[in-house]
Every structure is written in structure tokens, then in C-alpha cells.
Amino acid sequence: MKNLLAAVSLTCWASFGLLPVARAQSTTAPYRVLSTIPIRGDGGWDFLTTDPAGERLYVAHGTQTEVIDLKTKRLLGTIPNTPGVHGVAVVPSANRGYVSCGRNNTCIVFDLKTLRNLGTISTGPKPDAMLYDAYSKRVFAFSNDGGQSTVINATTGKVVGTAELGGDAEVPATDGKGHLFVNLEDKSEVVEVDTRSLAVLHRYSLASGNAPTGLAFDAHANRLFSGCANEQLVVTDSKTGKQMAVLPIGKGVDGVAFDPTSGNVLSFNGGDGTITVIHQDSPTAYRVVATVPTAPGARTVAENPKTHHFYTCTADLGPAPAATVDNPKPRPSIVPGTFRVLEIGK
Structure with a gap:
């Protein structure tokens, strides 16, 4: 993700106490950290994905994918050799999972029960977020550089086409009725795609929102909720493209979730180490109700629809190495053995 450096840099400053931990909007936070699941190991991190049927959580971590048992809250296993892993899509009906490997432009297919590698698929450049669309029974691997999505038959693992998006894709979402939406980070747009024809149906400007990531x-x-790098969450009518609201959020957002049971939108802000909680009073009225502290670097999110708990991940950060000509803006170092998953709930 192109905003990763900025988010991690802000995270580092926050870890040294130079950024506020939270900007509380209410005295009672509706969510809190319920548990911490230690994973250990080195390397960066990205998306998390839940498999409610299998009661598992998949976490992109360095060059491997961690698999956590949600019942025991323990590490169940690891899918190795996923260089530059970003996202995971699970297809329970086919007993398959798909992992994007951004460093070598591939997608790894694995068995959901055994975690065994079933094969490798070539994708577009820098595959990032992954999405399974049950309506079309297809898996979409979105390129964060190259303006496209590689489309895969979820059952056979065969590439069936390419969706030309026209911008650097970030986080997608599906309506379950044959349409998906995805943020274009470099265009500050959200686009709608037909999951069968792969045609782009609409392009919606996010106006004041800049560099959207989480969706x-x-x-x-x-309603679509786009978390943007300039500390705004933009609410868009998915049918008309009309902008319904713009709300302030924290720094370094990379993940956004919507909880239909409470009507809350949650923005996970890795730079601040917070969650901005926005309540949907009605489809046309929204307000910030709380800022919940998590930990610096906790910027992505996955929800368990059974429990309505949310999962994010982070690690402790140390100082960045000295800048060089080849790396003028080095990222903060990661303290070995501190990688962990946070479970968020009420």
C-alpha cells in the first residue's frame, strides 16, 4: 500500500509519545481491546481475513500467512512462502483459500483444512487486497500498481479475466448482488464493477477525501464508507454516487468496518493508534461518538460476523535506520517478537 510508509512513520512517532493516544469524543468508549493474541516473528503486516465457518483468522505477516483458531485464540498454523503477502480470500464451498504475494506478482492457492499449497497463479503487478464474490463465484486480486484486478474462478483456480479499473486499487467491498466497489488510491475515487462482465459501471469522486484506502x-x-489518508471518512450513496457525509478520523487509516447491529462505522487509525467510532443516526446523518485507543500501527481490520468482534494487528516499533540514497525515507524498525493480534469488542 502506498500510504504504508506514512502510516508506519506516524505510528513510530506515536510510540514515542509524540502524538496523542486518543481524541475522545465521549466519556464512555463503546469498544475496547478484549484480548491480545501473541504471534511473534518479524516482518511487516497487512490485511486480516476471518473465516466464520471455519472459525479461523488469517493474518498477512511478512513472507507468510498466520492462521489463528478463533475459539482458542491460538496460532493454529502458518502458510509459508507467501512473499510480500497482503491479502487473503477464503472460499469455504470450494475448500480453498487465495493469498496475494506482492513481491512476485502471484497468488498462492491453499487447502483451507490442511493449509497445504495447491498451486500458484500469475496476477497483475503488485497484487494487494483480495475479495471473494459469492454471487459470481470469483476471486478478485487487486493490483495496487497497474490499475487492474486479476479475476479467478474460485472453484478451479483458473484466471477468467481482468477488470481494468483505471487506478491503483485499495480495499474492495461487495454488495452480494453482482457488484463490487473498490477505492482507487491515486484517483481519490470509488468505482463500481460488474462481477460477471467485469465492466466498470460507475466512478464516484470522493471530493475532499484524498488517497482512500479502507472501505x-x-x-x-x-452506503459506502471510504477511509482517506487526509483524516476524512467519506460516506457515499452506492446507487447514485452522491456524497452523504464527511467525518473526521485519525491518522493512518487503512481499514474501515461497519457493524450493522449497532449502526457504527469504525475507522482503524494506525498513525494515532486509535479507532474512530462514527454512529449512523440515519442513512443521511452521521456523527463521531468516540475515539478508542488500540495501539500504534493497528491500521487494518477484519470482523467476525458471528460475534461482531473485530481484529487488528500490530507490533512494537523502534527507531528508523539512517537514511540512504537508495532509501531516503526508511521505515521504523520492528521490535522482534512483539507482533500480535488485538481482539476488539464491547
């Missing part, structure tokens, strides 16, 4: 969808009200 969530409210299927009942047809």
Missing part, C-alpha cells in the same frame, strides 16, 4: 459497505442503506 466498508452498508448493504441495507446502500
Whole structure:
């Protein structure tokens, strides 16, 4: 993700106490950290994905994918050799999972039960976020550089086409009715794609929102929630493209979630180490109700729809190495053995 450096840099400053931990909007936070699951190991991190049927959590971590048992909250296993892993899509009906490997432009297919590698698929450049669309029974591997998505038959693992998006894709969402939406980071747009024809149906400007990453969808009200790098969350009507609201959020957002049981939108802000909680009073009215402390670097999110708990991950950060000509803006170092998953709930 192109905003990763900025988010991690802000995280480092926060870890040294130079950024506020939280900007509370209410005295009672509706969410809190319920548990911490230690994973250990080195390397960076990205998306998390839940498999409610299998009660597992998949976490992109360095060059491997961690698999956590959600019942025991323990590490169940690891999918190795996933260089530059970013995202995971699970297809329970086919007993398959798909992992994007950004360093070598491939997608690894694995068995959900055994975690065994079933094969490798070539994708577009720098595959990042992954999405399984049950309506079309296809897996989409979105390129963060190259303006496209590689489309895969979820059952056979065969590439069936390419969706030309026209911008650097970030987080997607599906309405379950044959349409997916994805943020274009470099265009500050959200686009709608037909999951069968692969045609781009609409392009919606996010106006004041800049460099959108995290995206969530409210299927009942047809609302899209785009978390943007300039500390804004933009609410868009998915049917018309009309902008319904713009809300302030924290620094370094990379993940957004919508909880339909409470009507809350959650923005995970890795730079601040917070969650901005926004309540949907109605499909046209939104307000910030709380800022919940998590930990610096906790910027992505996955929800367990059974429990309505959320999962994010982070590690302790140390100082950045000295800048060089080849690396003028080095990232902060990661303290070995501190990588962990945080479970968020009420």
C-alpha cells in the first residue's frame, strides 16, 4: 500500500509519545481491546481475513500467512512462502483459500483444512487486497500498481479475466448482488464493477477525501464508507454516487468496518493508534461518538460476523535506520517478537 510508509512513520512517532493516544469524543468508549493474541516473528503486516465457518483468522505477516483458531485464540498454523503477502480470500464451498504475494506478482492457492499449497497463479503487478464474490463465484486480486484486478474462478483456480479499473486499487467491498466497489488510491475515487462482465459501471469522486484506502459497505442503506489518508471518512450513496457525509478520523487509516447491529462505522487509525467510532443516526446523518485507543500501527481490520468482534494487528516499533540514497525515507524498525493480534469488542 502506498500510504504504508506514512502510516508506519506516524505510528513510530506515536510510540514515542509524540502524538496523542486518543481524541475522545465521549466519556464512555463503546469498544475496547478484549484480548491480545501473541504471534511473534518479524516482518511487516497487512490485511486480516476471518473465516466464520471455519472459525479461523488469517493474518498477512511478512513472507507468510498466520492462521489463528478463533475459539482458542491460538496460532493454529502458518502458510509459508507467501512473499510480500497482503491479502487473503477464503472460499469455504470450494475448500480453498487465495493469498496475494506482492513481491512476485502471484497468488498462492491453499487447502483451507490442511493449509497445504495447491498451486500458484500469475496476477497483475503488485497484487494487494483480495475479495471473494459469492454471487459470481470469483476471486478478485487487486493490483495496487497497474490499475487492474486479476479475476479467478474460485472453484478451479483458473484466471477468467481482468477488470481494468483505471487506478491503483485499495480495499474492495461487495454488495452480494453482482457488484463490487473498490477505492482507487491515486484517483481519490470509488468505482463500481460488474462481477460477471467485469465492466466498470460507475466512478464516484470522493471530493475532499484524498488517497482512500479502507472501505466498508452498508448493504441495507446502500452506503459506502471510504477511509482517506487526509483524516476524512467519506460516506457515499452506492446507487447514485452522491456524497452523504464527511467525518473526521485519525491518522493512518487503512481499514474501515461497519457493524450493522449497532449502526457504527469504525475507522482503524494506525498513525494515532486509535479507532474512530462514527454512529449512523440515519442513512443521511452521521456523527463521531468516540475515539478508542488500540495501539500504534493497528491500521487494518477484519470482523467476525458471528460475534461482531473485530481484529487488528500490530507490533512494537523502534527507531528508523539512517537514511540512504537508495532509501531516503526508511521505515521504523520492528521490535522482534512483539507482533500480535488485538481482539476488539464491547
